[in-house]
Amino acid sequence: MSSHSVRTVRRRTALVAAGAVVLSLSACGPVGGKDPGSSSSSYEPVITTSTTEPPTSSSTSATRGGPxxxxxxxxxxxxxxxxxxxxxxxxxITGTLYTTVGRETVPVELRSAGSTGDLTSQERHAGASKTTLTLPNGGTLEVQAQGWYHYIRADAKWFAGLGRDDTTLAKYAGEWLKVTRDDSPVDDLRPNSLVKGSFFGKSLTPFDGAKASGSTDRIDGEWVARIDLPTGRGQRASRVMWISLDPAEPEMLRLAYGQSPAQTVYDFSGWNDTNDQFTVPKGARTMTKERLEGIGVERDGVSRAS
Known part of the structure; x- marks a missing residue:
């Protein structure tokens, strides 16, 4: 199918609701549960909303309705x-992460979009992106990456939802705070870090690829490739990737670590069709890494850029 049709289908493919797509920041390894794919009867299929766009080519028919x-x-x-x-x-990139607040596991909705930077470089390259984390109480943490700096803003509900509303940092609720990228508490949740930390460099070597197994699966009625990968360097759980079968655009559509309930899943869309032009927030207060401690969420072993 044409590049335009492929992107149209993917843009219209509904993402799994936060309660249905189980993602975990702990990603500590398989603990039982259902797989987010639907290629085997032993797994529970992903709940998605099917698209109504009719096939436009023989390639579309083969991937959406054929055997x-x-x-x-x-x-x-x-x-x-x-x-x-x-x-x-x-x-x-969208999904739902899980973090620990006291003795409870709390879901955190993730939305991250913008530049992927230089994925093949061993350096953590700059780029512009926006990431938003949202708690069940509606509290939000916004992070805008602009080159070598991150601009961060958390509202009062964010601190309250994490049980940190009595901290010194909470007095900056609603203000834009400026910090270098190296000191940012959520640098690993921008697009460059998420993609690179799971698909490039040390996280996925040719050796890992040689040990992977391939099968076919369906996402929203479309046949895609399912690639089961061994645990990579810096990863603490096995990985499963869903990749388009379009020979012209073999893009990653979904990534999962481990098994539910301790599972992380990301959905990818808008490859080369996502805005990365943002205006730098004005009047941001410059902060240090130490002063920003406690503004982010606890994360352990999900993905790290190599």
Whole structure:
């Protein structure tokens, strides 16, 4: 199918609701539960809203309504996908993370969009992106990355939802705070870090690809490739990737770590079709890493940029 049709389908593919897509910041390894894919009867299918766009080509018919395609060669597809995605400049990522507040596990909705930076470089390159984390009480933490600086703003409900409304940092609720990227508490949740920390560099080596297994699965009625990967360097749980079977655009559509309830899942869309032009917030207060301690959420072993 054409590039326009592919992107249209993916943009219209509804993301799983926060309660249905289980994501975990602990990602400590398999603990039982259901898999987010739907390729086997032993797994519970992902709940999505089907699209109504009619097939526009033989390729669309083959991936959306035909019989199950043959299983792809995992190592070959991973290599092709890495090469293709290294040329992508922007992406949108959504999901629901889990963090611990006291003795309770609390869901945190994630929305991150903007520049992917230089995915193939060993350096953490700059770029513009916006990331928003939202707690069940409606509290939000906004992070806007602009080159070497991050601009961070948390509202009063954010501190209250994390049980930190009595901290010194809470007095800055509603204000934009400026910090260098290296000192940012959520640098690993921007698009460059999320993609690079799971698909490039030390996190996914050719050796990992050679050990992967491939099958086919359906996401929102469309046949896609499912790649089961071994635990990579810096990762604490096995990984599953869902990649488009479109030979011209083998893009990553979904990524999962471990098994529910201790599971992390990200949905990817808008490759090369996401805005990365933002205005720098004015009047931001310059902060240090030490002064910002406590503004983020606890994360352990999910993904790190290499």
């Amino acid at each position: 199950r395609p043959p299983a792809p060669d995992a190592a070959t597809l991973v290599a092709r996908a890495k090469q293709h995605m290294s040329s992508m400049s922007t992406v949108s």
